[in-house]
Amino acid sequence: MKARLAASAALALGIAIGGSGCAMITYQATTEKYDASDGVSADVGTLDIRNILVVSEDGRDGNLVMTVVNTGEDDVTLEVQAVDGNASAELDIDAGETISLGTDQEDPLLLEGIDAEVGSLVPLYFQYDTEEGAEVKVPVLDGRLPEYQDLVP
Template sequence: MRARSAASVALASLVLAGTTACTFLTPQATLEPYDPSDGFGATIGNLEVRNALIVSEDGQTGNLVVVLANGTDRSMDVKLQWENADGDKVDQRVHLNADSIKNLGEDQQVVLTDIDTQPGALFPVFIQYGSETGKQLNVPVLDGTLPEYQGLLPEAPEAE
């Protein structure tokens, strides 16, 4: 009888170990870095790029919404670059003071014109500063359907 009990305990231990060992080998999803928002982010040297997205109604004109963070004791000029519908590269520079955060799209709009994309697509935007190697982000294009994006649609250019 004792042998049967010992065998039962051993078998139960093997079954338990076999069914729970998967968690030791499977990567935990909570340890995977991800962007918990609608936009994409990146780290370029000392520049933190967070929640980059474009808000556009018509796919021709869009507002680049992105948070740029400079945690260093030196200012930096950030280059934003994209291609228009004709394939020409368009550059825009944004100055970041030392130890500062800039919310583009809200306080200061970066309007992309003649971009030929559609809401729901991904649009490539290259971001770089100084001598750091830049990164191209495939930025999601969203429309103003959701209330949180209605106020971020690109402002019409002022008539001269």
């Protein structure tokens, strides 16, 4: 009787370990932070900048599309500068505010003179106040995809 009880307990333990053992020792891909869309992301101080991309017809001028979340308690002016070109822009973001450029509520931000080929990456520098900025290689897309057709400058 004791042997049967021990065998049942061992079998139950074996099934429990076998059923959950993989999750205990296997790498969990869901713990990795990644950009799930066409754009890229950056963090500058209290600003979370997400899904950054540029939509352009010819690579000369482009519309900057992104979402910016100000998690801080101060209003800030985000400066965007093309590293290799003359394009620059500023964006005011209130404390606790989320701005999504390139949506029905907010127009995209025009960057004139980015001089980047469609399909390439354009290095943009994001910075505000005395916070350390971030240089991000941003994809340059055109209007071939339906979701970007209305965003071509």
